[in-house]
Amino acid sequence: MVPASATIVAPVSGKVTTVANARHAVGITTDSGVEVLVHVGVDTVQLGGEPFTVHVETGQDVKAGAPIIDVDWAAIKAAGKPTDVIVVFTNPSLINDLSITAHGAVAAGTPVGTLA
Template sequence: PLSQVSDPVFASESMGKGAAVEPTEGAIYAPCDGEVTLVANTGHALGMMSDAGCEVLLHIGIDTVELKGAPFTAHVNAGDHVKAGQLLMEADLDQIKAAGKAATTMVIVTNSDDFKSIEGTSGAVVAGASLVKLSK
């Protein structure tokens, strides 16, 4: 649950509701079909607008902006249209952890107020599986 993330900004859901993942591999996949709206120059964050009108922020790690892009490799650019399950980014989890940072990855619906409910799933997550369920 997002409420259990060690960063108080994400845990408070002030940026939106969603879910968090403790990654076991460094591949970050698209959670939905949509357009990439932002790839942070530091690689630690990526924004999307889903085809269904959901604004999604993928934030890789906690305080990883301080790593200035070193552990991240983007495979998409702003303006690209992607499909759910498509590789977006790779992150060197060992490098993140060696820097003393958590690799916890947040998936935030930044336009949460547009939805009646947003529920994160629990348990193991695999690419292409639903992580967050939305209802209008």
């Protein structure tokens, strides 16, 4: 995804299971056990967490659309890193069906698909 804001929001509701030491990634596990990793930028672990402010902690419950990370995009770009946000399902065997229902620009908190 290409973000339009400095605030990255939770793509799903669940429990925060991972906050990377470099603050560039957050893992969330849904109530059904699906693990979702939100990774901000590409090769941003090398930035040592400087451009990131994390708003969640491991063990915390979050709702889809809640802020999880703020990003200083200017610092990411100055470091020559891509600004894509990657959302990965780390245990896809638990997903029977993934349907993407939104295309183009989507407001934060607006559903972009469904999992079954």
